[in-house]
Amino acid sequence: MQLVFSIVNKMNNLDKKENCLTSASSHPRQNSCYEKDARRSLIWPPPQARQIFNPRLNLGVMASGNGSNFEALVKAIQNSRLDAHISILVVNNPNCEARRRAQRLGVPCVIHNHREFSSREELDKALVKTFSNHAVEGVVMAGWMRIVTPILIAAFPNRLINIHPSLLPSFRGLDAVGQALKARVPISGCSVHLVTPQVDDGPVLAQAAVPVLSSDDHQSLSERIQRMEHQLLPLSVALAGQNWRNEAQN
Ligand code: GRF
Secondary structure (H helix, E strand, C coil), rough: CCCHHHHHHHCCCCCCCHHHHHHHHHHHHHHHHHHHHHHCEEEEECCCCCCCCCCCCCEEECCCCCCHHHHHHHHHHHHHCECCCCEEEECCCCCCCCHHHHHHHCEEEEEEEECCCCCCCHHHHHHHEEEEEEEEEEEEEECCCCCCHHHHHHCCCCCEEECCCCCCCCCCCHHHHHHHHHCCCEEEEEEECCCCCCCCCCEEEEHHHHECCCCCCCHHHHHHHHHHHHHHHHHHHHHHHHHHHHHHCC
8 A cells, every 4th residue: 555655646746845735834743744644645636836816716615613624725825825715704603613713814704503594495595695795706615514405506506615534435424534444444535526415425626545544543544634634625626716717718
């Protein structure tokens, strides 16, 4: 397996330090961790030169919990790896860490608490209204732990994207990391895909493969996958953005 990863990383050019996206952290120990992960992992399609969008992409983001993927997007924008702007973060849990991150990072945040809506559809109508008010051209579900309905999907056709901690189509749904460990697969990873009505089922934009080590437990594998998510999501948004702009031209 080591050899396979070494070959694919040569293809991905990840042996080069600058491609390890070490700028995700300024902490030296974390940086070396990122490099180690990058050497062991495969991202496909491989990271490209920075894509310039004129005007820059205008994004909405949805999060339910920790919000580390949301922060990875903000950092990618701040570090000029993603030419975008996040107009609004929507959270459904008032006390979630994602909301605190938004406050710290200066990103406007609105709460749509699902408990206050009579149905999934009503919640999604509120989401559509919020995102339309901010004229976003695409929406990123960065750890949104609610099933979305055709109301939201139809409002953003091919413009609603989700990140999932497995190599889809394997291990859809809840606790994908636990499912991978249970299945004893030697490789897992993360996927970014377009959202369709079936959960975790839409066309895949990009994936990162991550080795499952014999010493892994749920936490260690989750952390390794998340570090790759933080690299995969910004580059997937750039890929999706290219498609959106191409569509707009035709
Ligand atoms: C990520 O693992 C993502 O794949 C899944 O939910 C998790 C969110 O993590 N959909 P965070 O809130 O971004 O830290």
